[in-house]
Amino acid sequence: MKNTHKLVLAAALALSSVPAMARDTVSIVGSSTVYPFATVVAERFGRNTSFPTPKIESTGSGGGLKLFCQGVGTQHPDITNASRRMKQSEFELCKSNGVKDITEVQIGYDGLVVANSVKGPDLDISLRDLYLAMAKDVPNPNGTEELVANPYKTWKDVNPALPNVKIEVVGPPPTSGTRDSFNELGVEGGCKTFPWLKAMKGQDKSKYKSVCRSIREDGHYIEAGENDNLIIQKLESSPNILGVFGFSFLDQNRSIVKAVKIKGVSPNMETVGSGEYPMARSMYFYVKKAHVGVIPGIQEYVKEFTHDRTWGDEGYLADKGLIPSPKTERMKWAENAKSLNSMTGKEFE
Amino acid sequence: MSVTTEQVRKTLARRYRAEKRFKAYGICAISIGLLALLLLFTDIIGKGYRAFYEYSVALQITFDPESLEIDDPRDLEQLQYGNYEAVVREALKARFPGVEGREDRRALTALVSTAAGYRLREMLENKPELLGQTHTLWLQLDDDADMFLKSSEAKRKTARLSDQQQTWVLELEQSNEVRAGFNHSLFTRGDSREPEQAGILGAILGSFFTMLVTLALSFPIGVAAAVYLEEFAPKNRFTDFIEVNINNLAAVPSIIFGLLGLAVFIGLFGMPRSVPLVGGLVLTLMTLPTIIISSRAAIKAVPPSIRQAAMGLGASKMQVVLQFVLPLALPGMLTGGIIGMAQALGETAPLLMIGMVAFIVELPTGAMDAATVLPVQVFLWASSPEQSFVTMTSAAIMVLMTFLITMNTLAVVMRKRLERRW
Numbered sequence: 186m187k188n189t190h191k192l193v194l195a196a197a198l199a200l201s202s203v204p205a206m207a208r209d210t211v212s213i214v215g216s217s218t219v220y221p222f223a224t225v226v227a228e229r230f231g232r233n234t235s236f237p238t239p240k241i242e243s244t245g246s247g248g249g250l251k252l253f254c255q256g257v258g259t260q261h262p263d264i265t266n267a268s269r270r271m272k273q274s275e276f277e278l279c280k281s282n283g284v285k286d287i288t289e290v291q292i293g294y295d296g297l298v299v300a301n302s303v304k305g306p307d308l309d310i311s312l313r314d315l316y317l318a319m320a321k322d323v324p325n326p327n328g329t330e331e332l333v334a335n336p337y338k339t340w341k342d343v344n345p346a347l348p349n350v351k352i353e354v355v356g357p358p359p360t361s362g363t364r365d366s367f368n369e370l371g372v373e374g375g376c377k378t379f380p381w382l383k384a385m386k387g388q389d390k391s392k393y394k395s396v397c398r399s400i401r402e403d404g405h406y407i408e409a410g411e412n413d414n415l416i417i418q419k420l421e422s423s424p425n426i427l428g429v430f431g432f433s434f435l436d437q438n439r440s441i442v443k444a445v446k447i448k449g450v451s452p453n454m455e456t457v458g459s460g461e462y463p464m465a466r467s468m469y470f471y472v473k474k475a476h477v478g479v480i481p482g483i484q485e486y487v488k489e490f491t492h493d494r495t496w497g498d499e500g501y502l503a504d505k506g507l508i509p510s511p512k513t514e515r516m517k518w519a520e521n522a523k524s525l526n527s528m529t530g531k532e533f534e
Numbered sequence: 535m536s537v538t539t540e541q542v543r544k545t546l547a548r549r550y551r552a553e554k555r556f557k558a559y560g561i562c563a564i565s566i567g568l569l570a571l572l573l574l575f576t577d578i579i580g581k582g583y584r585a586f587y588e589y590s591v592a593l594q595i596t597f598d599p600e601s602l603e604i605d606d607p608r609d610l611e612q613l614q615y616g617n618y619e620a621v622v623r624e625a626l627k628a629r630f631p632g633v634e635g636r637e638d639r640r641a642l643t644a645l646v647s648t649a650a651g652y653r654l655r656e657m658l659e660n661k662p663e664l665l666g667q668t669h670t671l672w673l674q675l676d677d678d679a680d681m682f683l684k685s686s687e688a689k690r691k692t693a694r695l696s697d698q699q700q701t702w703v704l705e706l707e708q709s710n711e712v713r714a715g716f717n718h719s720l721f722t723r724g725d726s727r728e729p730e731q732a733g734i735l736g737a738i739l740g741s742f743f744t745m746l747v748t749l750a751l752s753f754p755i756g757v758a759a760a761v762y763l764e765e766f767a768p769k770n771r772f773t774d775f776i777e778v779n780i781n782n783l784a785a786v787p788s789i790i791f792g793l794l795g796l797a798v799f800i801g802l803f804g805m806p807r808s809v810p811l812v813g814g815l816v817l818t819l820m821t822l823p824t825i826i827i828s829s830r831a832a833i834k835a836v837p838p839s840i841r842q843a844a845m846g847l848g849a850s851k852m853q854v855v856l857q858f859v860l861p862l863a864l865p866g867m868l869t870g871g872i873i874g875m876a877q878a879l880g881e882t883a884p885l886l887m888i889g890m891v892a893f894i895v896e897l898p899t900g901a902m903d904a905a906t907v908l909p910v911q912v913f914l915w916a917s918s919p920e921q922s923f924v925t926m927t928s929a930a931i932m933v934l935m936t937f938l939i940t941m942n943t944l945a946v947v948m949r950k951r952l953e954r955r956w
Contacts, residue, residue, distance in 0.1 A: 240904045244891075438921065
């Protein structure tokens with residue numbers, strides 16, 4: 186029986202530190218792509234100011250926006266990160282839950298790279314090559330306007346200029362945001378280069394999407410789980426495999442992997458920032474205005490994030506693999522963040 | 535010789551062979567298991583041991599008021615905004631006088647961890663008289679330089695340092711200005727995005743508070759439920775129904791408990807996200823079936839003769855349970871409890887739903903502070919892009935394993951010690 190007493194006492198002790206529900210730490214949720222950047226800012230912010238370090242959850246863009254739009258109040262997050270823009274439907278959801286004033290800030294870009302081992306050949310492919318190699322159904326190689334199950338086995342089949350090695354690409358699973366970007370920016374980008382497929386977009390949008398965004402399932406695309414480090418390890422051990430992951434992983438592992446050029450353009454700070462490199466997405470965060478002034482530190486955190494020493498060309502986020510927006514863009518967004526302008530709904534047009 | 539013996543003789547050799555084969559299968563099974571374990575351990579320890587030490591560099595640091603932009607070290611405001619990086623930069627410049635140009639300077643400064651600045655601030659805060667003095671200090675190297683020094687000759691070629699940075703580090707190494715020491719921050723700090731500053735104490739504390747809540751709730755509730763079901767409940771359809779449900783719950787995927795916790799504790803009761811209290815409640819739900827089942831088995835194992843003897847001497851049912859059955863069943867119950875706890879300690883999926891998969895730098899001080907737990911820390915580090923986090927991940931796994939092995943050993947020892955045979 187003594188044991189039971191001790192346990193009850195321990196429980197009481199554990200619960201006795203329950204403070205009021207008020208919160209003094211900024212709570213941030215959202216995209217796992219933005220997570221590595223937001224956490225760096227949060228850590229510096231916590232160390233260099235008197236505010237506590239913000240708490241950042243990695244929930245994915247969609248999950249983050251859902252939590253964010255749940256309502257106003259300390260139990261709901263103050264800021265959400267997203268690797269895509271907020272959708273109209275999410276904006277409506279926010280509004281219907283009383284989250285009316287939201288400030289949007291674009292952080293910069295994340296490039297999506299196709300890479301292989303440094304021991305492998307230097308490759309230069311086009312988005313069309315990528316589409317033909319990766320899609321589930323491709324236009325008939327004889328040139329007629331019909332779709333056939335992807336017949337290509339080697340890169341040489343796709344494009345005679347490429348080496349005669351089996352098509353093998355390791356990449357993220359369908360649940361990942363990186364995979365969505367790969368489908369939309371890479372595969373669909375190549376799909377659009379066929380005029381008759383592009384024309385399909387106007388006629389039958391859902392068919393267009395299913396044709397242009399489906400990845401083949403016959404073993405040439407290998408799903409590696411959400412962990413990009415695993416993809417890097419696979420590439421290291423087999424030089425003929427290609428991998429798909431975010432730019433920051435390339436930046437951190439340049440001694441092991443190198444990027445495949447897309448139409449002669451290799452991904453780097455300049456080409457992605459200028460839009461010359463085709464596979465890049467912009468990243469955002471959204472601030473709940475109703476919480477500014479209630480939770481201490483929100484404005485200061487946003488200020489730290491939008492400072493040039495943070496997200497500028499020479500900023501510390503660039504060292505972590507962030508691709509900064511052009512200077513004029515940055516200034517515009519920083520101004521927007523400073524004056525906490527609310528979204529009007531016109532952003533979606 | 536009878537016919538039967540004759541027959542037995544004939545088949546004897548074959549039966550011996552069959553038995554030998556049978557034993558060999560068993561040995562094979564165990565060897566496969568051991569081999570897998572060996573592979574796992576060598577892989578993890580081989581990668582992880584390097585995270586337990588770190589390299590630092592000796593630098594002549596001058597606490598120069600001018601470059602620090604501090605004239606009164608007792609003024610906290612000034613301390614907060616002091617330019618500590620400038621001091622480190624100056625020291626590096628003095629060590630490598632030939633380095634000119636913005637890019638080169640930047641590359642040189644990048645060799646020393648940003649933690650160095652924070653350390654200088656701490657030193658100045660504790661000893662204001664340091665201002666204006668010069669000392670030789672051992673400062674942490676940045677993770678890339680640290681990884682370079684830890685790598686073997688062959689691997690160094692592929693390090694993330696530029697050729698120039700490599701020559702600087704090699705020069706420091708040859709003149710013994712770098713040294714390896716125990717990685718204190720690993721056990722004294724919370725999470726960080728800089729591998730050399732990241733630690734697992736935050737996650738250990740988070741796990742501790744979560745386990746405390748889980749233990750405090752699941753053990754008493756589980757034991758009470760088991761005692762009632764075994765000793766008091768009538769045997770009817772209803773109790774059968776409960777039993778089926780408990781067994782069923784033990785097999786439910788753990789993420790479902792996370793969803794339940796999200797809906798009930800956070801949604802309905804309005805508890806905050808990411809706190810060990812909610813984590814503990816969710817894990818309580820998850821471990822309850824395990825504890826109830828093992829406790830019932832322990833109670834069942836107490837021979838009925840003991841109950842009958844006690845009753846025969848006039849003890850009431852409650853006296854029988856509290857004074858005879860429970861003490862005898864306790865070892866079994868504790869074993870079940872510890873195994874349940876070990877299971878809960880390694881759980882991540884349900885915690886994902888209630889926001890404990892998060893970047894939390896500050897150390898939690900109670901069950902209501904935002905925290906993360908050990909397996910989640912492993913998961914977060916494993917998905918970080920920096921190469922050093924690969925070793926950090928393995929180190930965190932080693933710590934988690936140590937806790938698990940300790941708990942399971944405790945369970946075995948306790949069973950051996952307290953076990954009664956009749």
